[in-house]
Amino acid sequence: MADSTNKTVYEIFQSMEQGPSAATSTATAQAWLHHHSRSFGFFMDGKFVRPENRQNLSLADSEGGVLCTTVCAEDDDISQCASSAATGYTSWSSLTCSQRSKALLRLVSVLGLHGQCLSELCALCETTCSPSALVRLLQYYSSWAQLRDTLIPSWTPVGVVVVVSSDDCSLYSLMLKVLPALAMGNSVVVVPGRSAAPPALLLAQLFTGAGLPAGTLNVLTGRDVTLGAKVSQNPNVSYITYSGNKQDGMALCKASAGMGVPVSVSPCVGATCPFIIFESADIDSALDEVLQIAFMKKKEVHWVLCVQESVSDSVVARLKLRMAGMKCVALSSDADRVLVDAAVQEAQQQGAMLVQPCSASPSGAQYPPTVLCGAAPSSPYVVTPPPGPLLPLLTFRSSAEAVILGNHSPHGHAASIWTEDLTLALETAKSLSVGSVWVNSSCVSDPCLPVSGHKDSGTCTDGGQEGLYQFLRPSFSSPLPRSSPVSLEYSKFGTEPTQAVIPDSPDHASIPQSYPQFVGGKACKSVSGCSMPVQTPGGGSVLAFCPDGGRKDVRNAVEAAIKVQPGWMKKSPSARAQSLYSLAKGLESKKKDVSASVSTQLGVSVDEADKEVELSIARLNVWAAYCDKVQGGSLPIPQSGAALSFPEALGVVGIILPDKTPLLSMVTVLGAAIATGNAVIMVPSQKFPLPALAFIQVLQSSDLPAGLVNIITGNRDQLTVALANHSVIKAIWYWGRAEGCQYLQYTCTSPLKTLRLFSQKDGEGSDAGMDWAQSHPSLLEDLWRNAVQWKSVWIPTA
Known part of the structure; x- marks a missing residue:
């Protein structure tokens, strides 16, 4: 406590001075x-x-x-x-x-x-x-x-x-x-x-x-x-x-x-985390909290203070009062001091006002706590703040603008929301793309809370x-086979030319059929206009031609997917279930055509092809039933308050499909992705693309939103590169060569992508022990859990 012989209680509350910490023994x-x-x-x-x-x-x-x-x-x-x-x-x-x-x-x-x-x-x-x-x-x-x-x-x-x-x-x-x-x-x-x-x-x-x-x-x-x-x-x-x-x-x-x-x-x-104060908040409590966490000597995250415009003047005035008398914070090194000085100088040049308890010394590895009022959201010191006691302050007018500011950071670690309006708090928490949301609190942790890193804040769930x-x-799956890294020139991966299409028959009646791909809800050719041959299982004659898609096709598919995915995710689980039931009925109505494509492509009997189609219909029905059965809920926490967990869609998922049972495997992973609210861009098996292309007829007659499901054919490696280098795609599920797995692990780091990799060789992969025809409960659960990310919301009651 402060020296009571020199200061009255009123003076202590006015200055908010903290007493000396007790001496600790080591x-x-x-x-x-x-x-x-x-x-x-x-x-x-x-x-x-x-x-x-x-x-x-x-x-x-x-x-x-x-x-x-x-x-x-x-x-x-x-x-x-x-x-x-x-x-x-x-x-x-x-x-x-x-x-x-x-x-x-x-x-x-x-x-x-x-x-x-x-x-x-x-x-x-x-x-x-x-x-x-x-x-x-x-x-x-x-x-x-x-x-x-x-x-x-x-x-x-x-x-x-x-x-x-x-x-x-x-x-x-x-x-x-x-x-x-x-x-x-x-x-x-x-x-x-x-x-x-x-x-x-x-x-x-x-x-x-x-x-x-x-x-x-x-x-x-x-x-x-x-x-x-x-x-x-x-x-x-x-x-x-x-x-x-x-x-x-x-x-x-x-x-x-x-x-x-x-x-x-x-x-x-x-990570950079938003600290959002609405006009309905207990402002004094909010400011006490933000000053405590923003100016710690050693902190894991950086905070950005977002204040509703109607109370911004009051917030700044109270900050000046509370920060008076605060001591300088030690920096880790002199190099950090250089970064802090550069950020403050840039902020002042942009018109930001400084709130400091004292002036900064000319040099030394210390700096006073500093609030940068009037900061621009796009400023480097806001997006990626330097290490040091800096707190940018941004203002917003509406709750929608607060969400935009909160999601402006490339990180998605956590957020703190301050308001006495519970409805506003929950709506804002659901709209923020972060793993943890604390309402009228901050930095609360408990192992019962599942937290996923959103955006650039992780590729797994902890807790x-x-x-x-x-x-x-x-238990049915085998681990990824161990291997040694190959000598791979990453800049040239996927640049090999595709097989040229050479006319070999003057007979018009014998020309193989040309299939379209499916982008933005429309059957279309590739942007390049080129095609590639689909050969018989033995590699002899040409069965058909399919589009030779590339980077521009992926770009168009992503643009279509990001327009429709937020609306699809907001649909109720039962509404998504009805769409999947409808898709299963559509596949049943096209059973004959799809079965013929499976039989022709794989060289199997009609009965075997019919069986795969029947299993695919059943799998779609399973995913439809799954939509509204597995959700988050309230968590038992030891502290006072309530904690909620929500599974959320990843966003846009790129899927490079396996060669094994091409129709059933495609339907299985497709159902998992869209049942949980994702949009997908699928690359069919380069060796066996016809079942996926025949499935386009089913998609065209379904009630799925245009752009939710996209199918692009072409060279597997070239399309893998296009998916890996697109910043919007959140996750990639890959069945392919070991070189492709290595390329994805090396490349998908900025921004981070969640990877699910299976190395396959000559049509058989590490999933060779997994029977796609069997409805293993753990298979469905594994796919479902890889298609969602988790958010935890903490609401204190005392």
Whole structure:
């Protein structure tokens, strides 16, 4: 508290001055560091390992001194750690669900004994994670470990999971991936960032002491995030997940491209999030909150203050009052000071007004808290703010304009909405393209809340039951086959010329039929006007000609899709179901024609072709019934208030279809995508396109909005490049060559795209063990979960 002998209570409330923080002790953490001689190796096979002749990396404390050193892993260390994790996976996954649950619950007692050491160590390393938050994580995921086989049947662990974080990522974000991976029966190799390394090593020691089998949890340290890519080269690794800043996440995706390991990223650090204050808000509470989170010394996200124009003058006046007397905030380096000075200078040149408690010193790694009033939404310091205590302030007139400002950022991490009007809050929350929305609050987290990264903020879901599926795979499917990256010139991928069409018969009656493609609700030729031959299964004669589509066809299809997709997504689930039922009836009415195309294209009997069509009709009916059966809802949270989760459509999805059972596989993935509210651009099998082209007749007679479903034929690699480089497309589902998988993993990083990759060779892919004709419940659930992204809304009541 402030000195009451010098200031009255009235004066304290007028200045909103914060009292000095209580002195904190770090004796326990210092003793643990001293016990390890302030020098750490790795943690593998249940013990600390410190190999000789390795490079060391120093971790500095807040005063610039050396807190401790860690070892940089080399190839031998990676191999040993991966082998340890594989052994640990065998032991850990062989336990029953109840045994794994009890092991995780024992960790709660262990944290009760050593929570002070962990808390002090996190404070020394400046990484956020309280023992109480870890206890909540352990309690939540231990119960899921108990219920895995009961509530998530027909799913199995993926195996050895590598969890990578950047240097600026918090320990909590790291453990939000480690604990669910363990709960589902996987073993984990943690590759922490520099600041999270000592706490991660401490937790690995505590976890093993609590009863985790040796090798279940391992920690490797290195110089940067490229260590994660080196670990992924080991054949024992099955999955990589990353949390941190986007730059390191992009580097990890590019470095691990072509290794046959799925990679998901959660760029939770450095995102720009809107803080929206409506005129109906409790403005004093809102300003207290935004000043607390915007001017923290070390923060994971940047905030942009959006204020309704009718109360903007009042907000600025109250900001000046509250900011008076605030102290300067320490920056990480002098280089950050240069970036902050440049952003402030640019803002002033654009006419922005500064609100500061004091003038900035000419130099030094400190800067006063600064509000940039009158900022332009398109300014670089608003879209991608520099590291530092800067808070841009934008104004809006209506709720629709507030949503536009909130969605202006390329990030989709989170948003905070302040209003006493619940209807307005929920309408705004539904319209914002972000993963988390806090109403009259901010930065509230709980593991029961499923959060997906929207736009450039991630390709996976963390938290809740939905966040568990990234660490599981359907029991019927096989993992992506491991491979080594090929020497691929990415700029030339997909530039090979297509097969030329050479006239070989003067007889007009024997000329094969030419099929159109389907773009924007119309059957049409390709923009180039070129065609490519469709040959018989043996590769002999030409059956037909189909359009040779390219980049401009994809562009036209995307333009049509983005016009219709928002309206289709807003339709009620029952309305989408009726459209799918109608599509199934349309396929039944065209059964004879479609069956003939299947028989001709695949060289199978009419009975076999009829059977595939019948299964396709049934699959469409299943997806129609699925539309209004699986939705979000209210979540049980430990704090006061209510939390809601919503599954939302991804947007525009690009699908490169498999060669296997071309009609049934196409209908299966098409139904999953549009049942959940997406628009699709499909590329049929280059070898067997006729069933998809015959299906165009069904689409033309359906009541689906024009542009919702687009079918473009042509060279698979060329169309893959066109889909990968279009910024609007949110996700790509790909069945094709290993080179195509590698190209997509390397390319789809800016903006981030959710990838679902299956490598196939000579018509058989990694899904060869998956029978499309069987309606596995986990098959439908897997497709459905890959077609949606999740949003959580937190509404406090007290």
